[in-house]
Amino acid sequence: MNVYFILFLGFFAFIEVNCKSRNSKSLGTCPKLDISSVCVVDYKFNCLFQKQCPTGYRCCTYGCNRRCAAVTVNKNHLGSCRNSSGKKGKRCKKDKSCKRHEKCCNKRCRRVRKKIAPVRYPIKK
Incomplete structure (x- = not known):
């Protein structure tokens, strides 16, 4: 095998591991995979x-x-109770008992932002 190719793969792996571990905490955690989602390209x-x-x-x-x-x-949900909308959800004491796009407001889970947001720079067809 080509030595340069092996060096390239090692460098790429190093960058992937180090960049992901540094940024992952500051960006938050992704929700669990929703298997029931439909495969539609939008x-x-x-x-x-x-x-x-x-x-x-x-x-x-x-x-x-x-x-x-x-x-x-x-483990903190982003958003403000002032921006809450929709009907009142289940009872709660802390944000972690609500869904990711909800916040615990006056002991009820309330939607404070969208679950999925449109992208800022859409990919052109």
């Missing part, structure tokens, strides 16, 4: 890179695609 929502997602969202695997999904940072 260029307004499909992301390839993190820079396509708005603040508070991360380019995550979503079904068979990648979407800008609402994340939690250090």
Whole structure:
């Protein structure tokens, strides 16, 4: 095998491991895979890179695609109760008992942002 090819692969692996571990905590954690998602290509929502997602969202695997999904940072849900909408959800004491796009407001889970956000720079067909 070519020595340069092996060096290239080693360098690429080093960059992948080090960059992912440094950025993963600051970007938040992706939601668990939703297997029931339909595989539809919608260029307004499909992301390839993190820079396509708005603040508070991360380019995550979503079904068979990648979407800008609402994340939690250090188990804290982003958003404000002032911006809550929709009907009141289940009872709660802390944010961690609510879904990622919800926040515990007045002892009820309330939606404070969208579960999936459109990308900032859609990929053209």
